[in-house]
Amino acid sequence: MFTLYGSDASPFVRTVRVTLIETGLDRRTERREVGTNPMEPDSTLTAANPLGKIPALGRDDGPTLYDSRVICRYLDAQSGAGLYPQSRLWEVLTLEATAHGIMEAAVGMVYEGRFRPAEKVHEPWIEGQWQKAARALDSIDSLWVSHLSGKLTGAQIALGAALGYLDLRHAGRDWRAGRPALAAWERDFAERASMVATRPA
Structure with missing residues (x-):
């Protein structure tokens, strides 16, 4: 199971959400809405990502991943969707x-x-x-x-x-x-x- 920390308005989060759907991994993902800004980072988020930035992807079998490009490459590797030919x-x-x-x-x-x-x-x-x-x-x-x-x-x-x-x-x-x-x-x-x-x- 995965936990996606993010906000729907963020284009970086949307990139991950679309990737989750396209890889079929959205069915294994819980979404957790977090609001954050540089002056007032969300404590739930900073516990997952010390940079306090969204998105972050919690995993059952390893540390939380962050940066949308890292997360998307990971999801592609997990699913074999071939998004990076x-x-x-x-x-x-x-x-x-x-x-x-x-x-x-x-x-x-x-x-x-x-x-x-x-x-x-x-x-x-x-x-x-x-x-x-x-x-x-x-x-x-x-x-x-x-x-x-x-x-x-x-x-x-x-x-x-x-x-x-x-x-x-x-x-x-x-x-x-x-x-x-x-x-x-x-x-x-x-x-x-x-x-x-x-x-x-």
């Missing part, structure tokens, strides 16, 4: 890392506005984070879309979660504008049963 492993890992970079930038923008006093919010820093995400989105649209076709991979899952988070927290930025290939891919991928089941309310 050896024949194109480096492309999958690079695209997965790009998706995680988008998540990190997007979450950082939210944190800047949520946890700093209004007079200390640094708008140029927020814009810098968005430009980082925008460059990544442009690169995927122009160079990486062909790698999003075919059998499901961990990169596709991470990117789907990243784009879903942009819609959730940064809808006004309209990430689809000027990126028709990526927008078309996301439109189809968002209708996968695992994505629908994990869509934040």
Whole structure:
């Protein structure tokens, strides 16, 4: 049995939740909702992950795993789902890392506005984070879309979660504008049963 510590709004947690469904391991997983932020980490979470970050995956047969990429690789290895095919492993890992970079930038923008006093919010820093995400989105649209076709991979899952988070927290930025290939891919991928089941309310 597994215990997943996380929050439904987190794109990192959603990546793991989708992976759990796609590997069939969700039936063996208990979910534990934890709220956390850098200033007030949840004590239940820090007991599982000393960094106080989500997601974390408790296991009956070993120490808790954390970092969504570590957890997803573990779930893939446990299930044999083939989400990280050896024949194109480096492309999958690079695209997965790009998706995680988008998540990190997007979450950082939210944190800047949520946890700093209004007079200390640094708008140029927020814009810098968005430009980082925008460059990544442009690169995927122009160079990486062909790698999003075919059998499901961990990169596709991470990117789907990243784009879903942009819609959730940064809808006004309209990430689809000027990126028709990526927008078309996301439109189809968002209708996968695992994505629908994990869509934040």
